[in-house]
Amino acid sequence: MLRLLAAAPDGLGVADLGNALGLAKTTVHGILRTLHQVGFVEQDHSGAHYHLSDAFGRLGESYLDPNELRSRAINWADSLASRSGEVVRVGRLVEGKVVVVHHVFRPDDSDQDLDVGTTLPPHACALGKAVLAFDTSGAARPRKLEAFTTRTIVDPTRLAEELASVRAREWAAEFEEHTVELAGIAAPIRGLGGLVVGAVGLTGRIERICDSRLRHRPDLVSMVRATAEAIGRDLREDN
Amino acid sequence: MAERYVAAVDQGTNSSRCILFDRRGRLVSVAQREHRQLFPRPGWVEHDAEEIWRNVTRVVPAAVRQIGAEPSQIVAIGITNQRETSLLWDRATGRPIGNAVVWQDTRTDRLVTELAGDEGPDRFQDLCGLPLTTYFSAPRLRWMLDHTPGLRQRAERGEVLFGTMETWLIWNFTGGANGGLHVTDVTNASRTMLMNIETLEWDDQLLEAFDVPRAVLPEIRPSSGVFATATEVLPGVRIGAALGDQQAALFGQTCFSAGEAKCTYGTGSFLLLHTGQEIVRSKHGMLTTVAYQIGDEPASYALEGSMAVTGSLVQWFRDGLGLIHTAAEIETLARTVEDNGGAYIVPAFSGLFAPHWRSEARGVIAGLTGYITKGHLARAVLEATGFQTLEVVDAMNADSGIALTALKVDGGMTANNLLMQFLADLLDVRVVRPMVTETVSLGAAYAAGLAVGYWPDLEGLRSNWHRAGQWLPHMDPARRETEYANWKAAVQRTFNWIRPDQ
Numbered sequence: 001m002l003r004l005l006a007a008a009p010d011g012l013g014v015a016d017l018g019n020a021l022g023l024a025k026t027t028v029h030g031i032l033r034t035l036h037q038v039g040f041v042e043q044d045h046s047g048a049h050y051h052l053s054d055a056f057g058r059l060g061e062s063y064l065d066p067n068e069l070r071s072r073a074i075n076w077a078d079s080l081a082s083r084s085g086e087v088v089r090v091g092r093l094v095e096g097k098v099v100v101v102h103h104v105f106r107p108d109d110s111d112q113d114l115d116v117g118t119t120l121p122p123h124a125c126a127l128g129k130a131v132l133a134f135d136t137s138g139a140a141r142p143r144k145l146e147a148f149t150t151r152t153i154v155d156p157t158r159l160a161e162e163l164a165s166v167r168a169r170e171w172a173a174e175f176e177e178h179t180v181e182l183a184g185i186a187a188p189i190r191g192l193g194g195l196v197v198g199a200v201g202l203t204g205r206i207e208r209i210c211d212s213r214l215r216h217r218p219d220l221v222s223m224v225r226a227t228a229e230a231i232g233r234d235l236r237e238d239n
Numbered sequence: 240m241a242e243r244y245v246a247a248v249d250q251g252t253n254s255s256r257c258i259l260f261d262r263r264g265r266l267v268s269v270a271q272r273e274h275r276q277l278f279p280r281p282g283w284v285e286h287d288a289e290e291i292w293r294n295v296t297r298v299v300p301a302a303v304r305q306i307g308a309e310p311s312q313i314v315a316i317g318i319t320n321q322r323e324t325s326l327l328w329d330r331a332t333g334r335p336i337g338n339a340v341v342w343q344d345t346r347t348d349r350l351v352t353e354l355a356g357d358e359g360p361d362r363f364q365d366l367c368g369l370p371l372t373t374y375f376s377a378p379r380l381r382w383m384l385d386h387t388p389g390l391r392q393r394a395e396r397g398e399v400l401f402g403t404m405e406t407w408l409i410w411n412f413t414g415g416a417n418g419g420l421h422v423t424d425v426t427n428a429s430r431t432m433l434m435n436i437e438t439l440e441w442d443d444q445l446l447e448a449f450d451v452p453r454a455v456l457p458e459i460r461p462s463s464g465v466f467a468t469a470t471e472v473l474p475g476v477r478i479g480a481a482l483g484d485q486q487a488a489l490f491g492q493t494c495f496s497a498g499e500a501k502c503t504y505g506t507g508s509f510l511l512l513h514t515g516q517e518i519v520r521s522k523h524g525m526l527t528t529v530a531y532q533i534g535d536e537p538a539s540y541a542l543e544g545s546m547a548v549t550g551s552l553v554q555w556f557r558d559g560l561g562l563i564h565t566a567a568e569i570e571t572l573a574r575t576v577e578d579n580g581g582a583y584i585v586p587a588f589s590g591l592f593a594p595h596w597r598s599e600a601r602g603v604i605a606g607l608t609g610y611i612t613k614g615h616l617a618r619a620v621l622e623a624t625g626f627q628t629l630e631v632v633d634a635m636n637a638d639s640g641i642a643l644t645a646l647k648v649d650g651g652m653t654a655n656n657l658l659m660q661f662l663a664d665l666l667d668v669r670v671v672r673p674m675v676t677e678t679v680s681l682g683a684a685y686a687a688g689l690a691v692g693y694w695p696d697l698e699g700l701r702s703n704w705h706r707a708g709q710w711l712p713h714m715d716p717a718r719r720e721t722e723y724a725n726w727k728a729a730v731q732r733t734f735n736w737i738r739p740d741q
Contacts (some may be wrong), residue, residue, distance in 0.1 A: 054564070067567040071654040074676055075266060078707055082265045082674045107674055107705035114708050116656055 001031060002052065005041065011049030037236075038193035039063075064197045064235070066092060070102040070116075073189070073231045077104050077200060080227040084202050084220055086209070087112070090189075090231075091120065091127040092198035093135060098128040101198060123159055124152045126174035126186035130199035133166035134188055151176045171225055172199070173216045176206070183209035185216050187228035191235040200228050243314045245688045246302065246473070247680035248295060250320040250404045251484065252341065252506050255294040257302040258680040259313070262693070264703035266677060270301035277338060282345040282589065285338035288326050291404070292411050299472050315479035316412070316469060317687030319487035319679050320404035322430045325379040327390070327455070328407070330400050333416035336387065339404070340379045343547065345589045347378040348598060354378065354448070360596070364520070366445055368429065368436040368527030370596055373589075374545070376403060377432035377449045384451070394455045401455040403427045405481040412469040412478060420467045423457040425538055426486040429529040434459065436518060436527060439538060461532040462486070463686035479687030484679045485509040486530055489541060491682030492647045492673060493704045495697045500635070500643060502628060503679065504652035507592075508549040510631050511541045512639060523634035524594030533689065542638060544593040544631030548586035548602075549624040550652055555588075556620050562613050570657045573617040580615035581606040583729040584623050591733065594634040601736035605729035624652065625661045626726040632666055645669040649678040656710075664714035665722070672708040 004020055005012060012020075018028045032050055035041040042053040073090045081088040081104040090102040097119040105112045122128025123145050145154040153159045166172045174184035186201025201224060202209070211217050244259040244267060256271040272294040277285040303310060323342040328335045340346070351371050355362065360371040369375055380401055384391045393399050400421055402410065410419035428434040428441075433451060435442035441456055460466060466478040482490065485503060489511045492501040497515030502508060513530055516537050520527055530541035553566045563569050583605045585591075590598035604619070628646075636642050645668050652658055653672050663670040675681050688694045 065565065065568045065571050067570040067655070068565050070656075071565075071567040071651070074654045075269065078674050078676060079266050081707065082263070082705065104674070104707045105705075105709075107707070109706050114656075114710065 001028075001035075002040070005050060005052045008051065011044055011051035013048055013050070017050075064191055066099070066101045069189075069198055069235075072234045073102055073200060076227045076230045076234075077102055080200070080202065080223060081105070082107050084204075084223055086202040086204040086220075088200065088202050089115075089127055090198055090200045091131070093122065093128075093131045094119075096122070098122045098125065098131065106204070121146060121148065121178070124148050124174075124178040126172045126184035126203070127199050127201045129163060129166050129172035129174070130186040130188045130201065131196060133163040133172065134196035148178050149176050149180055153177065171221055172201070174203070175210070175214075175216075181206055183216065185209065185221055185224045187225045189228050189235070190232040197235065200224065200231060241309070241312050243312050243693070244308065245315050245317060245479075245684040245693060246299060246313050246476075247317045247319065247684040247687070248299060248408065249484065249487075249680045249683065250291060250295065250318070250408060251679075252321045252324075252343075255291055255298055256680065257295075257298040258677055258684070259302050259306065259308070260681060260684040260688075264675060264681060264685070264700070266675060266681075268302045268305040269677075270298040270305060272298050276341075280346075282348070284341040284344040286324065286341055288328070288335040288339045288404075288407055291339075292407065295408060295411075296472050303473075310473050310476065313473055313476050314693050315477050315687040315691040316473060317480040317482075317487075317683030317685070318405045318408055318478065319482050319484050319683035320408070320427070322403065322427060322483040322485065323374060323376050323379075324404055325376045325383070325401070326404070326407055327380075327383055327394075327399050327401050330398055331416060333411075333419070336390065336399065337383065339407075340383065342374060343589060344379070345373045345598065347373045347382050350382055351378050351598070363432060363445060363448065364527075366435055366442055367432045368518070368520070369432050370526075371432070372596060372598060374547075374592070375430055375432045377445070377451065380431075380451055380455070381449050391452070395452045397454040399455055400457070402457055403430070405483075406457045409466055409478060409481065412471055413467045414470045421457045422460050422466055422481075424460050424462040424481040425529045425532045426462050426483040427481065428459045430483060436529070436540075439529070439532070461534055461536075463531065463533040463690045465690050477691055479690035480683055482531060482683055482686055485511055485543065486528070486541070487680070487682030487686070488649055488678040489513065489682065490531055490685055491675070491678030491680070492649060493697070493701045494647070495539075495701065498639075498641055499647075501647040501649065501678070504549060504624065504648060504650035504658075506549070506551045506554075508546045508624060508628065508650070508652075510544040510628065510635065512543075512635055514540045514542055514639065516540065519638060521634070521638045523637050524596055525631075525634055525638055526593070531686065533686070542635060544635055546624070546627040546631065547590070547592040548588050549627065550650075551588070552584070552586040552620050552623055553652075555586075556617065562617070566651075567654065569617050569620060570655050572614055573621055573657055576612065576614035576618060578615075579618040579622055580611050581608065581725075582611045582615050582619045583626075583726055584616070584619040585726075585729050585733050586623055587733040587736075591730070593631050595730070597734055599735055599737040600733040603729060603732050605732055606725070621655065621658045622661060622726075624658060625665045626723070628662060629665050629723060643668055645671055647671050647673065649673060649676050651676075659708075659710045660713075663710040663712045665719060667712045667714070667716075667719065669712070670710045671706055674705040674707040676707075
């Protein structure tokens with residue numbers, strides 16, 4: 001079906017595709033719907049013709065523009081910062097590092113500097129673990145794990161276990177692994193086709209992020225997860 | 240008790256949205272629908288008002304549903320709207336008479352020149368605070384009355400109603416042809432050229448000058464105050480506010496005192512400076528406008544610098560030139576180069592707004608050489624917004640005698656870090672983004688919530704404002720001067736492109 005669409009600059013209708021492939025209309029419809037959902041196929045204005053989208057030709061690139069990610073995330077990230085009272089960042093994995101794509105100040109009007117464009121070590125922060133857990137390139141996984149505090153995970157086996165638990169519960173925790181006295185919570189953002197395109201998370205002092213038994217507060221965890229879900233929904237719907 | 244919310248309905252140029260806010264002014268849900276932009280002839284821009292109302296009837300319930308709320312949890316509706324877009328409809332049937340004529344439409348070009356006559360475009364400025372241009376509603380209303388056979392007679396008999404978009408929405412929210420309320424607010428009325436800026440009433444002299452029958456005009460109300468109780472969409476919920484979108488943004492940024500300013504970066508961009516209860520008359524191309532009026536308190540005023548083409552230049556770069564796929568990608572493309580390479584784009588697509596007000600100007604790309612790549616053009620596109628802001632700030636400083644020390648920004652383009660940094664560099668002031676970028680909707684929600692007692696007072700609203708990001712100036716002053724001089728030279732080249740005989 002993709003070959004046929006690629007060869008038809010004006011696009012093809014459901015009947016054209018069904019005839020050419022010897023498939024029932026409903027089958028063609030189902031496949032087209034899936035291809036449309038993942039952004040490989042677009043419909044013309046009338047809705048009658050389908051053609052390949054240019055996303056298909058850019059498969060190898062990280063197909064979500066980081067500035068696009070920020071513009072989709074901005075409202076939800078603001079809302080998270082304002083509800084949680086903490087610093088919020090959106091990050092994505094680039095060449096083995098987490099690059100901060102968006103940064104919202106802690107809403108207390110204290111002096112803070114924007115750190116958009118700076119990088120974080122993925123194994124030592126919640127934002128990083130939330131994206132590393134779903135990374136399939138392998139190349140992105142750091143070989144040598146640098147220690148930032150005594151709590152940084154430096155043993156690859158332990159990191160693998162940690163990432164497995166992130167996958168299982170769909171959020172990542174940070175507890176003094178990057179900076180002493182700071183904790184964090186992050187969740188993966190799933191774009192088109194459910195692919196993880198980045199993560200959103202908050203960071204703050206341990207006594208605010210964790211409860212008296214030093215567990216990450218469940219209310220903050222659900223806020224972060226709901227924010228990641230809202231950003232993901234925005235990314236998936238408008239394509 | 241279940242949490243209660245205020246619903247803001249933002250009827251914008253490209254879409255209609257409904258956003259719910261909670262008591263701390265935090266955004267809790269958003270629903271949006273775009274409507275078609277109709278371009279029947281060059282320079283003409285129209286919207287289908289029925290399509291817009293249909294969209295509103297869908298986005299409001301969608302926003303309420305999104306958080307699983309009941310309509311009874313909505314305490315008030317605040318309406319904000321694209322300003323100056325003008326519509327006539329039939330009082331008996333509720334059907335629009337033709338499409339709404341949008342603020343960007345320049346069909347009244349010749350009419351405006353005729354009306355200016357020997358006295359020039361500033362002839363009504365003392366009365367209404369505005370210069371004669373195609374931007375405002377009165378020339379548009381006059382054009383519609385002149386160009387539809389029999390309409391003027393029907394209008395004089397009171398069979399036809401005029402309104403900007405908030406008037407159309409309130410009329411429909413309150414039953415439309417079945418007893419709909421025909422009202423506007425002081426901020427929207429202040430953009431028609433028909434309201435006296437001091438008395439806040441329709442002005443006989445202006446009505447006569449534009450030859451507009453009083454019978455078509457809505458009643459003018461304060462911006463914040465209960466207009467009516469909705470019977471459609473959210474039956475039983477009170478409509479607590481209506482404000483033009485830019486005034487709503489000023490309100491949402493909690494600029495409640497003289498000297499406070501904000502700039503909203505959207506399709507066009509608008510810098511508003513609160514001038515208190517004083518009417519400041521500009522000598523440098525700024526508009527004098529009503530900022531808001533709360534209940535029976537005296538109105539607050541503002542000076543406004545309007546830039547017609549900012550975000551829409553990015554849209555043109557995307558849709559007209561096809562060099563990017565999404566608006567946000569312009570930043571990625573612009574970052575492929577270090578600077579503008581000597582290229583400047585002056586987007587005088589339908590003339591230049593503040594501070595020049597040259598309707599005969601048309602856009603240019605200046606400084607084009609073989610060296611220029613699409614990356615340089617992307618920079619020039621973003622920088623055009625920065626330079627236009629600088630021109631407005633310069634003019635505003637001259638009019639008000641107060642130098643701006645920080646700029647509060649909002650709107651979609653504030654997601655663009657390259658532009659925000661360029662603004663700080665060029666203006667040489669701190670640029671500050673608040674926690675809620677959707678200040679237009681927030682302002683409408685605030686004004687509506689105040690009217691029904693959801694929020695007690697302005698001070699309470701101020702405490703909701705928090706800084707979400709800020710950019711500090713770093714540019715070398717010499718470079719700033721050279722860049723600005725280049726921009727000014729480029730602007731000169733846009734003048735007198737459309738000649739009177741064309």
